[in-house]
Amino acid sequence: MGKSAFKLTQSEVAQNVEKLKGFMAKEGLEAFYVSSFDPYLNEYVPMENCHRFYFTNFSGSVAEVLVPLKGRVKLYVDGRYWEQADIQVDANVVEVVKVRANKGLGTELLEDLEKLAPKKMGYEGDRTSLKFFQELEKRCPLHGYFAQELSTIVDFAKMPELAPIKHIPKEFRGSDTKQKLERAVKSSKHAYFVSAIDSLAWITNSRGYHLPNLSSFLGKALATHDKVFVFVDKSTPLDDSVKENTACEFFQMEPEKVEAKLQEIQDQYGLQSVDIDPGMLNVLDFNMLNKVFGSERLAESSGGLVEFHSIKDPEELAHMEDGFRRADKAIYNTIKWVKESLKAGEKVSELDLYNQTTIKYQEQGAVEQSFGTIAGAGANGSIIHYSEPKDDVILKEDDMVLLDSGGYFEGGFATDTTRTFMASDKDGNDEFKKIYTLVLKGTLNCQSSIFPEGTPGKVVDGFARLPLYRAGYDFRHGTGHGVGIHVHEGGARISPASDVPMKEGQVVSIEPGIYVPGFGGVRLENIAYVEKHPEHEGYLRFRPLVYIGFEPALIDHNLLNDDERMWLNEYEAECSRRGTSFQ
Template sequence: MTLAAFPPALFQSFEEKADPANVAPRLAALRHAMAKAGVDAFLVPRADAHRGESVPPGDARLAYLTGFTGSAGFAIVGPDNAGLFVDSRYTLQAPTQTDTALVSVRAWGQGGYGTELADFVPKGGTLAYDPWLHTPGEVRNLTRQLADHCKVVPHANLVDTVWADRPGAPVSAIEFLGHNRAGQTAGDKISAIQTSLRSDKADAAVLTLPESICWLLNMRGRDVPNTPFVLGFAIVPQTGQPTLYLDPARITDELTTALAGVAKIASTASFTSDLAALGAVDKAVLIDPASVPQAIATTLTEAGARLIEKADPVLLPKARKNEAELAGMREAHMLDGVALAKFLAWFDANAPQGELTEIGIVTALEAFRRQEESCVDASFDTISGAGPNGAIVHYRVTTKTDRTLKPGELMLLDSGAQYLSGTTDITRTLSTGSSTPEQRDRFTRVLKGMIAISTARFPQGTSGAQLDVLARQFLWQDGVTYSHGTGHGVGAYLGVHEGPIGISSRYPTPLEEGNVLSNEPGYYKAGEYGIRIENLITVRASTDFPDYLEFETLTLAPIDTRLIEPALLSPAERNWLNAYHQRVYDEIGPKLDGPVRSWLKAATAAL
């Protein structure tokens, strides 16, 4: 089957979204607006008011201004210079997308704002920010860091004033999950959250994260790419029904009927006045200082409300997947495993010919996934990195960067899908011919780290931050490492990146039964190749030791054994890999026919 036989991709576009030539006139327009407003510098984050990894087109202000399309970062624009701050995933990507003659690209650790922002604001000047795009925690950090240098003030968004053709708010269809998919009624979820509010002595909680609101109301939508979110706000009182605030264009009789007896619906136009009403009657209101916009905190405090700053009360219950959600995730990974087996068999047959392109590989993989009707989207833009592009951790292929995969190069493919039953995320590094001793060494050390996480047994109360070293130890032994986290939380037909749990130093929250995470150590040699191996795993009770936890692997796809240096594997690691591959064949093989099943049999053969 040649590349020409596959239908065009629907879930991902390959257009070059960034044009550095746009940066100069847009910076000039923003500086004109800044001068008119009497501010010396303006802060432009990647985030929208809902803190989503995917944002609607009209909220992609950072991309509009700087050209940078990554999922994390911010810009600061001063009167004479501008800075673009990105984390380690984007240090190679960002300079190619912006005008580096006008924008200085700098490293950012996502740990808050630093004093280096003073480089862009005149001493004694004013730095303005949009209070709907920054949290109270961020504002406090920003103010503290720059206290001796400049004033930090809220202001209406100045990028919006110069963005003439800014897209409007999204309005997508809204669906509600049945009990077989949600496993718990919205009423029961609301009651549990209200119980936690009573424990916190809070009269109400304000929810702004779409994953929290969607999970709480068993609701899904299509407001942003790749993630089935409905964008809105909610106020959950200690007693009575929550109020869901949406764009008036989407408040229909059908929606009102669907939420009857569960939640009230109101226009977002009344949201701030309802917040102020809470303050007027001296209510104690819970807000999450890490996700709620500063504008909400300001409205509440100015109206007289007492703020209780605490984590979003939905985060932990949502992260503990119930049996129905876990069953859906297992089904999604089984369906994904079938599609991946078909794709990998096709890839193996065609890659040695030297005619596959990065875009063609994405298109083919999507086509195999779309053979399953319940696959409704990709869970993120596929990372399809051939040879040196595999070393760009969050590489996004475009028509401009599309590269032909040469025989003998490593192929890094990180992809995922949204099935109606659940969310998947998988990375495989693939052989296309001969490999070097160094590549096999690095691949095997990455695999050993992935196996170490997969087989970990740990006492209750252990966090992902404590487990992270297990994945890195074999690379550390040879003086190398990787700069991204080892794992992130994953939603159940929600966001492919979901807090508050994960496996890295940034995740101190203890792991619990039902958590679903990625397990994805890697190694990257700039300009040459990248290696990453990723499975999704879920936390379960240990079968052997009371009060201990362990992981169950959800992903069902072969790991390329041609890239393994067998001498580096211990007997226990070899046994784990053989058992995993046998499970993949046992569960996926019967759903395949002919040549693909034969290919899978060979790909999962014991070492």
């Protein structure tokens, strides 16, 4: 997550932990699982609605929490958040469990759970995925809480009113809902229960911007062969434009009334198979679906509709390309503003940079940022997802600065780009140049790679890491993720643990990095489209969607080989043509 105005003191967190343990003792629980999710199982959840935050004070987007009745709270974080978690938690209350890239957070938690062997563990049924619940129940007896019971012991903040849901004009989103249903739904007796909100936004061609940095809207749906039945809270406003989409019907109702409406639809359609995604379906909703359709009609489909919307159609790609052109200009103008401000003797803080980035995106027509901008100067650049830009950290002429940002434009597809640069026109020191150029080599090698169709993401990940390995460096995160309606989209993943196949039509990030705590960090992130190779049948390649020049003051050309110099020159030539090169 990005910069959040919602704060808790360490004392408040400690009190919340004690209240939870008191609740556990009263309920006969020896452990409690706390997820990072909201009831829609979103990755990016406002801290006000992230129950994990109330028991840890950790504000990163991804983590798992195990609360034993005795001892410290266990907070499980991946390599992106090791440094941030150490800074944010009270080590007397919370133990940070640092999970390596080749091992999932859930896997580590489950191993600890087996060692703890509680006689009974609690969990929140509306915030726990069916997939993880199935793993938890193999390890110990569970007791679910489905009626906001924790709100009786912890003062959770209220969420703001929601914006109206709007239908997106065709020029910004491609195929109509009816066409998408024809692709995804197999027959008149087949349906999808759509629980992932980016999939919901895609199939309905609607956006709501209901959560910070997300263009999607809060709701769930049943997608049949001819219509999408959408369920939103009764307080959710609907723009008149949603009526234009005759393939969608919206129901504004209390959550407890959804079951009866689903039963009406089932009585009408007689569905024989309803696909569910266990990773994006909470236990409460699974129980409801089980009552309506019966377990024999529910078919687990990992990823749900992601396999369809991770492959971009021509109209979607054209809009995304336009968005990245404007985002490129916003980032280029932001970096120029920093350098010109320092040259003029003006003070620029991290918070100034954070705010100015938003302004530059708005000047290009952005309606929202696609995640909280990461603006880390000097040593703060080593905090991979640095989320708290400071107004008292002033950029110095010899600072190296990491800027990771993205925006949403008319169609509600995310952009995402990272550049590391010198705050002034001064050359970086030798160590800055070394780590910057190594990361540049990783970006260029991966971006220029050629690979067979269906190659697992973990193979492509190696193209980015090899130049760093040769110099004794590595990074504690994946090389890339899918990009779509959400900045992190399933269906494509480039990491050491990814078996997800590379396919034509995917849009993915390429973002190697080097992070040295107390010194600084470098990340160079481009987004690329996966396309067929024009000469080699059965092979794929990347086509960059981002064209922002690299920092000349940080490149040691002696560290580049001939191929890398050629790739860099070709890339910079296109940046120069677009007016976004610093050379």
